Amino acid sequence: MNELFFLQPDIISALTRGLWVSVQLIIPSSLFGVIIGVTVGALRVYGNTAIRAAGDAFVLVFRGFPLVVQLFIWYFGLPHIGIYLTPFAASVLGFSLCSGAYQSEYVRGAFLSVKTGQTMAARALGFSGIKTILFVTLPQAFRRALPGCGNEIIYLIKYSSLAYMITCIELTGEGKIIASDNFRFTETFMVIGAIYLLLTSVAAWVIRRLEGRLYIPGFEQYS
Amino acid sequence: MTESLIVLYGALPYLLRGSLVTIAVVAGAMMLGLVFGIHLAVGQVYGGRWLRRVIGLYVWFFRGVPLLVLLFLFYFGLCSLLQINLSAFTVSVIVLGLISSAYQSQIFRGAIMSLPQGQLKAARALGMSDRKAIALIILPQALRLSIPGWSNEYSIVLKDSAVAYALGVMEMMARAHFVASRTYEHLPLYFAAGFLFMILTYLGTKGLRILEEKVRIPGYSA
Amino acid sequence: MADTVPILRIEHMTKSYGEKVVLKDASLSINKGELKVLIGPSGGGKSTLLQCINFLIKPDRGRIWLDGTEIIRAKGKELYAYRQKVGMIFQDFNLFDHLTALHNVQIGLVRVKGMQAKAAKERAIHELDRVGLRNHMHQYPAELSGGQKQRVSIARALAMDPEIMLLDEPTSALDPELISEVLDAIRALRSSGMTMIMSTHQIGFAGEVADELIFLEKGLIVETGPPAKILYDAEYPRTREFCSKITELYANSSS
Ligand SMILES: Nc1ncnc2c1ncn2[C@@H]1O[C@H](COP(=O)(O)OP(=O)(O)OP(=O)(O)O)[C@@H](O)[C@H]1O
Ligand SMILES: [Mg+2]
Numbered sequence: 001m002n003e004l005f006f007l008q009p010d011i012i013s014a015l016t017r018g019l020w021v022s023v024q025l026i027i028p029s030s031l032f033g034v035i036i037g038v039t040v041g042a043l044r045v046y047g048n049t050a051i052r053a054a055g056d057a058f059v060l061v062f063r064g065f066p067l068v069v070q071l072f073i074w075y076f077g078l079p080h081i082g083i084y085l086t087p088f089a090a091s092v093l094g095f096s097l098c099s100g101a102y103q104s105e106y107v108r109g110a111f112l113s114v115k116t117g118q119t120m121a122a123r124a125l126g127f128s129g130i131k132t133i134l135f136v137t138l139p140q141a142f143r144r145a146l147p148g149c150g151n152e153i154i155y156l157i158k159y160s161s162l163a164y165m166i167t168c169i170e171l172t173g174e175g176k177i178i179a180s181d182n183f184r185f186t187e188t189f190m191v192i193g194a195i196y197l198l199l200t201s202v203a204a205w206v207i208r209r210l211e212g213r214l215y216i217p218g219f220e221q222y223s
Numbered sequence: 224m225t226e227s228l229i230v231l232y233g234a235l236p237y238l239l240r241g242s243l244v245t246i247a248v249v250a251g252a253m254m255l256g257l258v259f260g261i262h263l264a265v266g267q268v269y270g271g272r273w274l275r276r277v278i279g280l281y282v283w284f285f286r287g288v289p290l291l292v293l294l295f296l297f298y299f300g301l302c303s304l305l306q307i308n309l310s311a312f313t314v315s316v317i318v319l320g321l322i323s324s325a326y327q328s329q330i331f332r333g334a335i336m337s338l339p340q341g342q343l344k345a346a347r348a349l350g351m352s353d354r355k356a357i358a359l360i361i362l363p364q365a366l367r368l369s370i371p372g373w374s375n376e377y378s379i380v381l382k383d384s385a386v387a388y389a390l391g392v393m394e395m396m397a398r399a400h401f402v403a404s405r406t407y408e409h410l411p412l413y414f415a416a417g418f419l420f421m422i423l424t425y426l427g428t429k430g431l432r433i434l435e436e437k438v439r440i441p442g443y444s445a
Numbered sequence: 446m447a448d449t450v451p452i453l454r455i456e457h458m459t460k461s462y463g464e465k466v467v468l469k470d471a472s473l474s475i476n477k478g479e480l481k482v483l484i485g486p487s488g489g490g491k492s493t494l495l496q497c498i499n500f501l502i503k504p505d506r507g508r509i510w511l512d513g514t515e516i517i518r519a520k521g522k523e524l525y526a527y528r529q530k531v532g533m534i535f536q537d538f539n540l541f542d543h544l545t546a547l548h549n550v551q552i553g554l555v556r557v558k559g560m561q562a563k564a565a566k567e568r569a570i571h572e573l574d575r576v577g578l579r580n581h582m583h584q585y586p587a588e589l590s591g592g593q594k595q596r597v598s599i600a601r602a603l604a605m606d607p608e609i610m611l612l613d614e615p616t617s618a619l620d621p622e623l624i625s626e627v628l629d630a631i632r633a634l635r636s637s638g639m640t641m642i643m644s645t646h647q648i649g650f651a652g653e654v655a656d657e658l659i660f661l662e663k664g665l666i667v668e669t670g671p672p673a674k675i676l677y678d679a680e681y682p683r684t685r686e687f688c689s690k691i692t693e694l695y696a697n698s699s700s
Contacts, residue, residue, distance in 0.1 A: 065417035066382035077410040161289035172291055186300030193288040200287040341539035344501050349553040350529035364543045440543050442587030
């Protein structure tokens, strides 16, 4: 009975339900995070002064506030101005914006690191501004941004557990319920921890594989 | 609007006292992380195969499991399992510290490995034991190089400390939420808490930059 | 000459990395006050031999005697005591980057020899004075020229009162105009009676100061003898080839 606790059907179904919610939080949030990150990152490099300043302010606030504070603002704060979000929607919004702010830092750094000689060479060949960015700058910047952005996604997997704090019952939340109902805190959180460990390890492995795929001899990752 | 300001003004001393709790949690965690992190890094660079492997597992574990899950595991699980009575504050410091030690160890490890091999060789050639060479020659240089990374780690631990609210630690976030749910002024209070966190980030990183400049070795660039 | 015990003797020193043998059965001995110079092509094993002598590289095989006493357990306290008696100068100086010139010299005295800080400081200043750097003692390595750094490193080694010094290409990392100040310091050491084993590509200097040249190639001591013999009248064709090539180079560069 003791060893088989985690094999009981209702426990298993609660855990899978929680895991599924977590996955539904992580995947859209990381996608939106990357989209926001690339957009804001690019605007902070190529935009005019006003746009750059706006981008910097966005990043300052969304990296400066703890994620928990941001989640509370979206979930408990927004109703005061008449916007009601479900715990799930508030979580995805919070994760995407915060993650996007961090991502944009890596993207920005990556764009800035592409040497001016590269764009000059492209211009000399007759590339237009857009084509230069598309075919020369982006492929190089992408490789440079990848390790940082990949790390950010791993962070996001872990931080997705904070959705529990605004009552979005994902993996951690289901774990808390199972543990409290059965008074099995240690085992339950060990299992929950192991599942997260699996998720983060798989993500790290995929990212490393991708980096290996995109490896170019002599192309410095950091300059 | 004015009402919000009045509430905010009244709550500010309460929040600021919370910032002291936040500072205590973060300071404790960073120190724990520093002491553990240095040992982990040295073990990972100079240790034998098994030691390196064990440290690798430790780092993998504490970097791969969410803070919240570890807080629950330690506070509700391990503490009662091992029959030790630790306050939520203490558990938060320990868990944040252990996680940070995993991250800090990687900062220090990178710094140690960036030093030229010759430093250790020269120390050995003078007759120093490896222990002395590491303490007197390697670490003083590696720790200096680690200050920017450490500063970054500080800002992460600071923000993560808000999660200690989940255990009921009365730090800034918890206090902001406490007042908010009584006064129904959620937005102003959360923003106030957020800005206080930003101020603490600024002060800490600024302090570390001053420290970096203070201990800078003339002419040295690595 | 043969009546004394050699100050240092090594026998059958061997080192390989995997399949690759980088030092083959090297033996040599040196008497007090002698200067022996290792020459040979790059990758020949000079650095390996020197670093095996003070166990910075652990030889696979071989025995070492200092003052007639064999170093049997090259570990812990015995090893540290032995290394104090064997000073080492590195090609790239390896000054401790976070310490001033003074502290570079002082740290071994205080932390290894256990000397009082004040006495150590006096001694360190004395050694820096000997290499002409008293006025630079509060500067950090990054603020010194290559030649000055190498002289500090000589002072650092001398402060430990070594019985013998190993110098691994002490001038190779220096700009040409800085070489002579270091060579002068080595000449001064020689006339003060210090026993030294040095590797160098400065063949002219080697010929001038060495008691004996040791030609090392592919990990093997090919030939040993007085400078005049090795440089102009070597027995083995490989030695002759190397020496003629390098003397030619030297003649060209110094003209
Ligand atoms: N850690 C190592 N692993 C494998 N091979 C090594 C290692 N260290 C040295 N070697 C090899 O050992 C050989 C001897 O190297 P060593 O540095 O002793 O030569 P050297 O005579 O000092 O050359 P140089 O004049 O360039 O300083 C070289 O072929 C080198 O590649
Ligand atoms: Mg060499």
